[in-house]
Amino acid sequence: MLFHTWTFFIFFIVTIVVFWALRPTRFWLHWILLASAVFYGWWHPYYLLLVFYSTALDYFIVSWMERGPRLAKLGWRFSASVVVLVGAVVVGLMAPGGWGGLAAAVGFFAVVLAVGHWLRSRRAWLWVSIINNLSVLVFFKYAGFAIENLNTLLARLGAGQLPSAESLMPPGWEYVLPVGISFYTFQSMSYTIDFYRGIIAREPSFVRFAAFVTFFPQLVAGPIERAKNLLPQFSKTPRVTLADVSDGASLFLVGLFKKVVLANYLGPYVDRVYGDVATQGGAALALATFAFGWQIYFDFSGYTDMARGVARCMGFRLMLNFRNPYLAVSLADFWSRWHISLSTWFRDYVYIPLGGSRVGRIKLWRNLLITFVVSGLWHGAAWTFLIWGMLHGLGLIANRGLEQAAWWRDRCPRLAKRLVVFAFVCFAWVFFRAESLGQAVEILQRIFTTGWTDPRMPLLLLLLVVSVWVYQFVYESPLHSWLEKPPVKVGLAVVMILWMLLFAPGGGEPFIYFQF
């Protein structure tokens, strides 16, 4: 179910009306959980199995983690894990066709759980959670990529081939990447890690915890909320004021405009140019790359705005995820403005555990590179994402060097810095958007070597993007107060509503970040 569809509109009206009606009772939480299940199951009912597996796993692991030292002897849970393991082995050996893959997966999880019960330490349970969560993620997201590359290698060595990831699925089950798996897995994992670190307390209610993980506005594309921020909001009946509803509606309107008018307009232009790289000139490819930079920003931040708006109308406050990233004056600044919930996740759970910035120069570079390569891979299983992450890691290292130089730090105008950062980010987007590494290299070659051809970018599109950029410049300038004047705000809202009514192309194009 996409936010910018009539189906969602009706779903939301029903959900919010019942939610408001149930607020005086204790059932509002159950209602959110049910609505979230309907929202997510709308794509594919079997996705629900995965999200509830991930939720239940972390809920129980934290519970065992809390009671771990008190569980002095091996209890029935260990025996149950062993029984499940034996059962999985038997089924795996006897079951026909693809059921063996599922049996192997169940067996694997049973082994991990049995080890957890055997060791019964907080650290062991933390690893059980991480291994379980990442295994599911790796299977659905990276198995195809890994097997393909391994088979290439094995073929060169003359060895046999590994079975495809599809063949490991039970008969009749499609091997598709469940929408939003990377988001909710990270959210659920952060709860376990934060509990392990003593940052948060255990959530005793399964329903509340499940509502936190599966909360429908942010389930499929974030923001990746932390338990510390969102979970307490589920502990008491949300207070919804008229201001919450108007703020939520404002966020939703802006998000809808970004998605329906801007991202969906830029998309076909980018697809056209990137779909026929060989005949495009440098100007067209460069312009399409800039266009993609804006497309992905409007698409993803539009989704986030809508998610935050929907949550706000229900009295929940989701974290800010984007803050005018293309006005960043350095790459570090960019990452404090772009996909903030993910960049802070990697900062807290990867970069800082590696040592963060409080290490020597070489280790710092290593930490940055590792963090950004992992961040690149989080986006997808492809060499292009890996290179994209690596480029940002290298860019940050270079940026730190530049910041040491007085001419850059003190004398270079902010506008120039912004343009340099924008150009670099767009350069990296080439790898993010390209179909393959080869195509990315070809695009870059053509950008710098081919002559002028008419990019055929519609004037209207160019005007729209430039207007938004100018708006953002004004927004972060001393003229900002002018944008806060009621007639300006009302005027902008009217323009957005009428534009969507008159000019928005039809069709519910999916959001780019759903694929991650």
Added chain:
Amino acid sequence: MTHKTGQLPINDSAAVQLSVRQWLCALGLSFGLAWLLPEAWTAFEPFEPVQHYRVPYELSEDYWLYERWLDQIPPDVISVVGDSVVWGEYTAHDGTLSRFLGDATGMPFANAGINGLYPLALWGLVEHHGSALAKRRVLLHCNLLWMSDPEADMQLAKEQVFNHPALVPQFAPRIPCYRGDIDMRLARALERRLEPLSWVRHLQQTYFSQKSAPEWTLADDGKFPPAYPNTYRLPVGIPLSSELPSVKRGLSSERHKPWSANQSGKANMEWVTPENSLQWLAFRRLANRLQGSGSNLLVVVGPLNEHIMNDATLEKHQVFLTAVTAWLSVEGIRFVVPEVLPSDEFADASHPLTEGYERLAKRLVADPVFKTWLAQ
């Protein structure tokens, strides 16, 4: 309620954070403008229909224009409503039934048909865009060809692409061959109820080659290698008041010839039963709707090209025709079943040629039921 100032902006790039009062202003202004714009547009966009006007083929899905056309028809003019048989699939705009009825009676008739319609869509057209037909004299054509086989009756479960999907019932009754998803159905159901949305479609049909403005600026010319003619262009529309000269219609067109010239043999049509026919049920709703809104209604059933039918088909046709006339009689709706036209005056199974329309008009005018209806 106003917003507290000094709070952190709720948004990243836009922060158009409206208070409740500002929201009310914005919504009032937006919806006010949205409802005023179509009205204001009529002053800006000239529409002076030529004699024997019909909605141009290219604008068949421009239902806002259709409404505008109906609104422009004076109350004393009789509207002829129907599908491409009324519209004149093979003829020029001055070779249609409404034109010859006017000639034969000396009274004004208007072509209120649209190309590509069928009873299920015709019902939607009248229901949502035909309010001007209320309390007027309406000649409604019933084309039984739509009930002549399950596919035409839209009963097959296999997905089918058809004209005017925005006009058919979106949810009930269920059309088995219509596979639009819920979003599409909801959007279509809304579009036909909200005038601003119909007007937007009018703009798209007339100025943007049936696309939204952004899609139009991105559209290619369909050739290889493609060119993008609209990138820097301003939109230019299709003439509203007349139609573009067509090589596909009119006396001098190649298509304007008897069906037998195509050397196609006799057809076997399966026919559906009147009880199960989606198209017939839709036609019944349509006739009741028109009668209920105070229209002075006359239904003309057929004629179909019986020369094209084999014996078995003819028999089934007669059975269906009997059921149709029986229902019309029970409902107290005036109707005429004209005698079948000569074979060489049909272009296909249901569409007459120009001569056919002329003959049909004369036959109708001679019919006592028609005469009584006209005299009222």
